[in-house]
Amino acid sequence: MIRLRRLVRDYADAVEADLARYYPGTNLVDLWRPGTALTWRRLRNLVHWLPEDAVTWRVIGQRTLTxxxxxxxxxxxxxxxxxxxxxxxxxxxxxxxxxxxxxxxxxxxxxxxxxxxxxxxxxxxxxxxx
Known part of the structure; x- marks a missing residue:
């Protein structure tokens, strides 16, 4: 969970762009709004299963081939x-x-x-x- 928090803190723009691209309707800001569907557990699962060509993997230096x-x-x-x-x-x-x-x-x-x-x-x- 700590790694996810660091990822959101350091690369929020990339994570937000990937959420908008791969999971329409999911907004990173909802993480801080009470009563919304986005929790840290759900965000962890969404980020975990991002495809190989996601911006998040490129900006953190884990770019590989699709x-x-x-x-x-x-x-x-x-x-x-x-x-x-x-x-x-x-x-x-x-x-x-x-x-x-x-x-x-x-x-x-x-x-x-x-x-x-x-x-x-x-x-x-x-x-x-x-």
Whole structure:
């Protein structure tokens, strides 16, 4: 709870922008109005489940790739046969509740292995890098 209070104190603008974007009708000011639906517990849950591209994660320095960006980077890496030097990391789970393999499961298994196998099957059809 202390971390949430610090987040609201230091980055209230970003949190408020994300609440307006992802949870319409939720106003950060309601936290200090008696009798409103926004409590510290509810705010903690809303912030905890903000998506990867939320402004809050960017301003506190936890910017990572979204699932789509991660898939595109992996495709580029397979084609280039090297790791991208600008890769910031895999999709971020703000609460750390999901194991890293969850992303792969949502995308249908080990994406890199599937793409490599596909590439091997169709290597004679792929354009050659020059």
């Amino acid at each position: 699932l789509a960006e991660s898939a595109l980077v992996r495709l580029w890496e397979l084609q280039a046969e090297k790791v991208s030097p600008d890769r910031p990391g895999d999709p971020y789970d703000p609460g750390g509740k999901q194991p890293a393999t969850t992303t792969r499961k949502r995308l249908g298994g080990d994406v890199a292995a599937q793409l490599q196998a596909h590439r091997e099957r169709y290597k004679d059809r792929l354009p050659t890098a020059s």
